Amino acid sequence: MASPPRTHTSALAAELAAIVGERGVRTDSLARxxxxxxxxxxxxxxxxxxxxxxxxxxxxxxxxxxxxEGLVVVPRGAGTGLTGGARPIAGGAIxxxxxxxxxxxxxxxxxxxxxxxxxxxxHLSAATCSHGLFYAPDPSSQTACxxxxxxxxxSGGPHCFxxxxxxxxxxxxxxxxxxxxxxxVGGIEPDPEGIDLLGPLVGSEGMMGLVTEVTVKLExxxxxxxxxxxxxxxxxxxxxxxxxxxxxxxxxxxxxILDRLTIEAVESSVLRAGYPEHAEAxxxxxxxxxxxxxDAISRDIIELTRARGAFEARRTADDEERKKLWxxxxxxxxxxxxxxxxxxxxxxxxxxxxxxxxVGVASRACAARGLKLSNVFxxxxxxxxxxxSYDRRDADEVERVLAAGKEIMEACVAxxxxxxxxxxxxxxxxxEMCLVFGDDDLAAMSDLRAAFDPHGFWNPGKLLxxxxxxxxxxxxxxxxxx
Amino acid sequence: MSLDALTxxxxxxxxxxxxxxxxPRTLEGLQRCVELARxxxxxxxxxxxxxxxxxxxxxxxxxxxxxTPSLLPEGESGILEYVGGDGTLTARAGASLDTLRAAVxxxxxxxxxxxxxxSTLGGVLAAGRSGPDRQAFGPMxxxxxxxxxxxGNGRVHRSGGRLVKNVTGFDLHRLHTGAQGRFxxxxxxxxxxxxxxxxxxxxxxxxxxxxxxxxRAALEVRELAGLKLTGLLVEARRVHVLLTGRAxxxxxxxxxxxxxxxxxGERPGxxxxxxxxxxxxxxxxxxxxxRPSRCAEVVEVVAAAGVREDALSVEPGAAIVVIPAxxxxxxxxxxxxxxxxxxxxLEVTFDARVPDAPPWCAPRHPGAAAAWTRRLEEAFxxxxxxxxxxxxxx
Numbered sequence: 001m002a003s004p005p006r007t008h009t010s011a012l013a014a015e016l017a018a019i020v021g022e023r024g025v026r027t028d029s030l031a032r033x034x035x036x037x038x039x040x041x042x043x044x045x046x047x048x049x050x051x052x053x054x055x056x057x058x059x060x061x062x063x064x065x066x067x068x069e070g071l072v073v074v075p076r077g078a079g080t081g082l083t084g085g086a087r088p089i090a091g092g093a094i095x096x097x098x099x100x101x102x103x104x105x106x107x108x109x110x111x112x113x114x115x116x117x118x119x120x121x122x123h124l125s126a127a128t129c130s131h132g133l134f135y136a137p138d139p140s141s142q143t144a145c146x147x148x149x150x151x152x153x154x155s156g157g158p159h160c161f162x163x164x165x166x167x168x169x170x171x172x173x174x175x176x177x178x179x180x181x182x183x184x185v186g187g188i189e190p191d192p193e194g195i196d197l198l199g200p201l202v203g204s205e206g207m208m209g210l211v212t213e214v215t216v217k218l219e220x221x222x223x224x225x226x227x228x229x230x231x232x233x234x235x236x237x238x239x240x241x242x243x244x245x246x247x248x249x250x251x252x253x254x255x256x257i258l259d260r261l262t263i264e265a266v267e268s269s270v271l272r273a274g275y276p277e278h279a280e281a282x283x284x285x286x287x288x289x290x291x292x293x294x295d296a297i298s299r300d301i302i303e304l305t306r307a308r309g310a311f312e313a314r315r316t317a318d319d320e321e322r323k324k325l326w327x328x329x330x331x332x333x334x335x336x337x338x339x340x341x342x343x344x345x346x347x348x349x350x351x352x353x354x355x356x357x358x359v360g361v362a363s364r365a366c367a368a369r370g371l372k373l374s375n376v377f378x379x380x381x382x383x384x385x386x387x388x389s390y391d392r393r394d395a396d397e398v399e400r401v402l403a404a405g406k407e408i409m410e411a412c413v414a415x416x417x418x419x420x421x422x423x424x425x426x427x428x429x430x431x432e433m434c435l436v437f438g439d440d441d442l443a444a445m446s447d448l449r450a451a452f453d454p455h456g457f458w459n460p461g462k463l464l465x466x467x468x469x470x471x472x473x474x475x476x477x478x479x480x481x482x
Numbered sequence: 483m484s485l486d487a488l489t490x491x492x493x494x495x496x497x498x499x500x501x502x503x504x505x506p507r508t509l510e511g512l513q514r515c516v517e518l519a520r521x522x523x524x525x526x527x528x529x530x531x532x533x534x535x536x537x538x539x540x541x542x543x544x545x546x547x548x549x550t551p552s553l554l555p556e557g558e559s560g561i562l563e564y565v566g567g568d569g570t571l572t573a574r575a576g577a578s579l580d581t582l583r584a585a586v587x588x589x590x591x592x593x594x595x596x597x598x599x600x601s602t603l604g605g606v607l608a609a610g611r612s613g614p615d616r617q618a619f620g621p622m623x624x625x626x627x628x629x630x631x632x633x634g635n636g637r638v639h640r641s642g643g644r645l646v647k648n649v650t651g652f653d654l655h656r657l658h659t660g661a662q663g664r665f666x667x668x669x670x671x672x673x674x675x676x677x678x679x680x681x682x683x684x685x686x687x688x689x690x691x692x693x694x695x696x697x698r699a700a701l702e703v704r705e706l707a708g709l710k711l712t713g714l715l716v717e718a719r720r721v722h723v724l725l726t727g728r729a730x731x732x733x734x735x736x737x738x739x740x741x742x743x744x745x746x747g748e749r750p751g752x753x754x755x756x757x758x759x760x761x762x763x764x765x766x767x768x769x770x771x772x773r774p775s776r777c778a779e780v781v782e783v784v785a786a787a788g789v790r791e792d793a794l795s796v797e798p799g800a801a802i803v804v805i806p807a808x809x810x811x812x813x814x815x816x817x818x819x820x821x822x823x824x825x826x827x828l829e830v831t832f833d834a835r836v837p838d839a840p841p842w843c844a845p846r847h848p849g850a851a852a853a854w855t856r857r858l859e860e861a862f863x864x865x866x867x868x869x870x871x872x873x874x875x876x
Contacts, residue, residue, distance in 0.1 A: 154649045187831065191621040195661050196656050224708070246569060249591070292728060350645070418650040420649050444862070448858070
């Protein structure tokens, strides 16, 4: 239940509007309600005020004012996050980058781009493809999520199997800190020396500052790309095939799995990717490189998957066919809306040797609670998305969903895995951090965070569990700044 | 007084750069050393095999070295877990990189960075060292999956894990990588491994007229559409191109490289990667970091200041130009007077951690970043126990 927002003064709104423009300040309840949550809608909180600067300088000026007024701030890109990382703090502000969406520079020779944080992920690759370059991290939400948000969560996507997550593609960034100071971290050098301040900032979930600008590495477009659709009569066999591929050290650029329920949802939707509706599971594999390499890897994959019982495999290098196949994968979460009004998208990660087992755990956890489970996941990375369809208006069902999610997370940790492969911790997995880390680990992370944000101004109360032994020693923000 | 107390726990086994080398045998012993050092105001510096010291990275001043390989149990390799089926390796910091490399090679994997023999895992991580295979695999910090460290509070803390994809918690292991032991001692780390290729070949050009010409030729190879390079290096005015992958593809790619470059040497097979490492002079010296498009010009600028063309080492794809320490010393005056202004205009940044670094090397963390670093040091080593292994200031 959303708590009443802390009142703000018109003077504050006017002062901010003088910096970011009238359209950059939202105070009416309808506008603020649009920011009550991100994609994790089980916890909602209306912000006191929403501020949308157009530039780094405007953001910095706004931060100084907000800090003076004693508000805490939650940075927000497109709000596509799935763990509550962009959920407002009661009485606090949202500082959004939606109006900072310029691509500032594309340098084909040096293979980098410099963008404002609000640039939509897919727009970046669209802008660079004519130069024979692309930006590799490709989350499923890439048609909406922003580069700044990707930095905040260290986002992944199917092709991170080959290219790595966002933290391998950020060369530098501009950060506004809690003093409203603007700092450039990193640059364009691929391998700089010295202390890596950039590394901890990527994936810091908006808790160390506001990222306003990012310099990213671009990859050269491969000479040839093929997409394989491999069909199985058994989800277990499909998982085992992935484990075999990793053990055989095959190097496609992406390996994804969709189960029967997901296939049905996709094929019943406008997406209609051409997945076989009689398959228990399909594996979508991308292979990139020179023509000989692609051919050799594709043949090896087909041979290996046949040994695991795949009943059919299709290869295509046709752009339109490939686009259709991938649209089905990337639109799968949306297609699940046909089944129930809400979808709990779990995000867990295990060693690739344990895929089949954790899929089994998820299946049993949901069956035991009468929940409908579908699976679509980045099998190549061991990053699973057990998706549970539910209706959040049903409180009992919500409780069962969260219990199933917890059981799945606990099993992942027991199997040598961890809580999240790409969505982050946010609010959703805050308590479960204690499954993975001990007191000293969490204290060290708290110290790291405090070094960048000693006042607890940025997105407080997220990620790190709040326990009596973990409370900040610094006084609360309110008493410090008034 | 404090040194005597320390040597009761961590026996003195020798000296490095004029400072005592102490060997703690257990984690508890190491923690006790840190505690004693904290109480007595003694400074400690973690060290692996000392290869970085041998490269002239600094002397110890008034510190005592902590020898991390001594933490390895007798007769053990330091490998804690190698999961071939998941492509990950976890090992103690004191483990020899050569031992790790050999172990995973049997399982069909390789470790990045590609470096000369003699380093430890912890030493390489603390120094943030990468090798000439960064052309393909990026800097080595991108392959660290997780880490366990002991900080100056005596606190053992962990971040990341043993998974190839993982965003659980903040990435403290990225902070420790390249920090030269400033924030604590690396105890253990997990790495992402790379599959060994089916085939490889090293192609070497004839010596071009100038190092800048060689850098340009290398960049032209880099621009060949779709070519996948594992290594791209200029040494002694020759271009070295390492290709690895499927045999049929390597054959086709090698033909393209031969057409683009005047190749007068080839090393096929498993020896190719070793041959690249042999050709690489390493990163000892003054490192200039630029961008690929300016590499050749940077080389011209330093050559014009008198640095011998044959002495320069260039990785054009990673945009690194290395002036060996002896050349940097010999040409110090000309580099300062003639080269430095133009290098500043070209926005070159420098590895300023070498001894007697020229004053014109720009600081890496101005402004707020300096404050962040200071707070990190205060949090992770409030008593200032740890001296950075490169002799850098705190």
